[in-house]
Amino acid sequence: MSDTPVSEDGLKRLIIDSLNLEGVSPEMIDSEQPLFGDGLGLDSVDALELVVAMEKRFGIKIRSDEIEPGAFASVAALSRFVAGRMAEAEAETEAATA
């Protein structure tokens, strides 16, 4: 079972690529800064776009009720959320094949 957080740099690149943030580099995104509203200025459609990108990249499924401000507050929060989901998915696979 992995307990390293999902790479924050990788997550920043995913955000930039999937949301078409032209002119933004990973260095410009602070891991603790708010992603939505005033921070990076992302909105609800961006959140959903990010969900699709993360599901694809990390092979996880994100439920609609999990798409809430807390999990998506910052890159750091997102990293913890994704790591948690990946760990759960790994545990389910282990249990199924045990």
Place this chain on the structure above:
Amino acid sequence: MNGAAAVTGLGAVSPFGWGAGPFADGLLAGAGAIGEFDRFDHAAYRTHVAGQVPPEPAGLAARQPCWRRLTLAERFAVAAAAEAVAGAGFGGGGTTGLAGRRAGVFFSSSTGGMLEGEEFYAALEPRRRPRLRGMVAQQVSAPGEAVARALGVTGPVETVSSACASGTLALGLALDALRGGEVDVAIAGGADVLCRITYAGFNSLRSVDERPCRPFRADRAGLSLGEGAAALVLERAEDALARGARPRALLAGAGAAADAHHMTAPHPEGDGAARAIAAALADAGVAAGEIGSLNAHGTGTPHNDLAEWRALARVFGAERARELPLAATKACVGHLLGSAGALEAAAAVVCLERGAVHPAPGGGAVDPETPAALVLGRPRPLAGAAPLLSLNLAFGGCNAALVLVPASA
């Protein structure tokens, strides 16, 4: 206050069946036609219910030329229009159906021939030679044009594709054309089909409920998609009177306004919707206090119903808004997208004719944040001949409203 138009004919194709009769019966019974569907393979989609039109009745192909070459949306449209025109006393359609009267078609669609377009697209491979008909019919204007062709219409033909407000806007255009003398008869309506792009698209927005949608309920969780068509024959009220046609209801006014706020989220206070309602009331010469019932947009998404409630509360005052009997037609047949407003106008005509607001299926507590007088269980009788307001709030922030009045008024 401007002139009213008489609705002299009504046609519908809905998840309740082919015809305005099954549509009316289903609505007034409080039935729900959202459930299992097989328009396309949805195994890999997030949700698995929709409002699908049942297979067409036998004999339709014989009654309409070139039926087999029509896309599904065109068939829905032509069937609804033919029913409406026949019901208006103009005969069964075809080139003699509207002879002598200058007619126009004011239609709406979001999907057009997209179902067949998707299948065409999926079949494209470098070595194959695809049948191109599927791609030509992809045009959103195709259902309205098919109606015009089938009826031999020679006046203006326009298709509005402003997402969920399209049908209501099309009715508004028809009303304008009649008042301006550009046409003597207007066939206003819309048609849409279930297709992959909208089903996947709304699911990607996490806007689709896994269950049939539950507008204004506390546990609402999203919309249900639907398909079908509606057509209303409209004439200037005095012309209908002169030829002895019996109006089924009157279209007294229409209004529209945009949120200019966000591409998917409605204005949180329902600003554009409130202004659209105000414009419709002014156009009809009706004060807010005179409205006796509502046909809501009521998609069942948390945001839409809340924004809609706030718009209603702003226009009618919270106290009055809590009392106005409200029909949530989408709970019965789903959200047809572009043509929703047209089918819901047809529902409004049905309710005014029967003197009762149709119930939504499913029961359950109304959300205290959206305390509308949602009619559940059984139709709620309407006392008197008060006007009805029908409202639609669209994806992209386009809002439109209609004021309809009982024929007996």
Place this chain on the structure above:
Amino acid sequence: MNQVVVTGLGAVTAFGAGAEPLAGALARGATRLSPVEPSRRLPRPTGGATSAVRVGDLPLGEWLAPLVARRMSPPSRWAVAAAKMALADAGLSVPDRPGEPDPATAVALATSFGPMSYTQRLLDQILDEGPEAASPSLFTECVANAPAAQVAIQCRAAGRNHTICQREAGALTALARGAADVASGRAARALAGAAEEVTPLVFAILDRFRALARPHRRSSDRVGEAGPAPGATAAAGRGGSRGAAPPAPTEAARPFDRRRDGFTVADGAAVLVLEPAAAAAARGARVLARVRAWGGAFDPTAGRAGWGTGAAGLAVELQGVLGRAGLAPDDIDLVVSGASGAVAGDRLEAAVLRRLWAGAPLPPVLVPKAVTGEYAGGFLAAAVLAAAGRPFGAAPGFARSDDALAVAPHDGSPLPPPRRLLVTSLAAGGSAAWVILEAP
């Protein structure tokens, strides 16, 4: 009813940003064609067309910040840029967000195919990766009303908002919708126009239908300037089958020419600002044209994919549009025809015009689509420029009139400033839309 005037014009076309590059091309009688990449999904060229009148990579940073444009489909970007240009041209300030939107500014935009590149990308995701790979951003922006919704948001226009889909007749229908909103007083101002994008697949399908103009046999037919527009990067031919060099523009459409064999397709957007004449006068606005009358009709003999034979009926309808405005054909001194080079379409158009004038000679007939191509509002912009008295050169490529049509485009010689113009459009599928413009 208010009298309606055009006080601003914005355009994003193959000729560049704004109305002036387009006006220059119309005056020179020169189109601008760029090669269209082969379609991955329909790669076999069958009709033979290779080029379109394309915007290419025109920088739009002056009107659209990248973080604003990032989710917009190409037609939305072009429509917003054109709308902002039009407002600036009208001397109206473009509102800055987050100011209050104006409930009295209406929007009426036409599109035929909608944001097809986004629709196709979304379909690719759904079909190739599965429905759960569908991008919410692509879906939001692939709907036909995305450009009109973006114009409303970016230009703070919170009035009536219509997206008209009526194929080649859509642009004039949208103009009529905006004009009607202003005439009735339901809007103090309207942004009316059209936006379109042409994907390689749409191009390939039109070409498969043999709808598009093909290379002329004689390469000495010079019809315009080669290569991409200023600021555009040439789309390099992929796959080698079409070569790397941009073609000499010997496949411009030739409206009314005996050898015409189709239209050229264009992308981009054009938007007009419409206001009541009194309001424009009160603020000392420069008026480009007056919108005198409008109307539409349908030819039920048309099949779904082409034009019909109902010239007689259409001419009667057009006569009715003129009549309701208190006008007769005699009152028209210039025709801005929507003839595009389509074989049957131009035939029908010519027949309608001849019937309307009932044997009397026609006024001069301009055919801007030989320069602007079909769709995307270039024709709409050209009509306004004609009403404003701008010069039009000879139609590029026109060499032999078609005796069967008995209508020929104006030869480019100087014309007196027109007083009243008939602007026409007949769509495949049967729709017709007409507008009567007057000089300011």
